[in-house]
Amino acid sequence: MVDGVSWRVLLEDLEVAYGQVVSGAGVDLGVRSSSFGEWAAGLREVVESGGFDGEVEYWSGVGRGVPVGLPVEGEPVGGVSGPCVVSGELSADATRVLVQRVPVVFRARVNEVLLAVLGRVLGEWTGRDRVVVDVEGHGREEVVSGVDLSRTVGWFTTVFPFELRGSAGAWDVLVREAKEGLRAVPGRGIGYGALRYL
Known part of the structure; x- marks a missing residue:
């Protein structure tokens, strides 16, 4: 797994390496x-x-002193329990x-x-x-x-x-x-x- 900074590093390294290979130079990423x-x-x-x-x-x-967890209201809809997704834009x-x-x-x-x-x-x-x-x-x-x-x-x-x-x-x-x-x-x-x- 990689984070956002890692993607920047990987993409920069690929660009440098590709440029070096295309120009016939050996790959040197520093x-x-x-x-x-x-x-x-x-x-x-x-x-x-x-x-x-x-x-x-x-x-x-x-x-x-802050209660842990979220309130649950009523019974699960349709017998299904577990997480649900609410989205908006x-x-x-x-x-x-x-x-x-x-x-x-x-x-x-x-x-x-x-x-x-x-x-x-x-x-x-x-x-x-x-x-x-x-x-x-x-x-x-x-x-x-x-x-x-x-x-x-x-x-x-x-x-x-x-x-x-x-x-x-x-x-x-x-x-x-x-x-x-x-x-x-x-x-x-x-x-x-x-x-x-x-």
């Missing part, structure tokens, strides 16, 4: 960056040496507003605005004033010294719990809280998985 294995071993060393110990209190507090105009205008108005990134919306929707659905969702990041944070991931191919990702206000409120407040909360996550969340699994 100096390689650190391997996924080197990064994984380094991350384990960071955890074992206490590199994320300062985050334990933060991660222990996320979602404290934004028009091109609505997408343009979301991507170009809303972030400027709220001085926030698109993902921060979407998290604020998700918090409100889940809050209205569950009747809860706080909800916890998993947030995914690219996972290539610079936490292992001497490791260069700029051209490393692999599946780097972080998934961490993030608490949102679920109650109704002014949009500027909800977006500001999501923005400030997300920006306050230590190390963009990489410590959560490292502490949990390593």
Whole structure:
């Protein structure tokens, strides 16, 4: 498996290699960056040496007192239980507003605005004033010294719990809280998985 950065690296390498082969030169992709294995071993060393110990209190507090799970209403339809999919679409105009205008108005990134919306929707659905969702990041944070991931191919990702206000409120407040909360996550969340699994 590869992540989005890996696809960029792979496509650039293929383009360079193809150009070299077509011109009759030998294939030379330059100096390689650190391997996924080197990064994984380094991350384990960071955890074992206490590199994320300062985050334990933060991660222990996320979602404290927030009920786990989602409400279930009534019996399954047609005897079928399990997940269902609900989908929707934004028009091109609505997408343009979301991507170009809303972030400027709220001085926030698109993902921060979407998290604020998700918090409100889940809050209205569950009747809860706080909800916890998993947030995914690219996972290539610079936490292992001497490791260069700029051209490393692999599946780097972080998934961490993030608490949102679920109650109704002014949009500027909800977006500001999501923005400030997300920006306050230590190390963009990489410590959560490292502490949990390593």
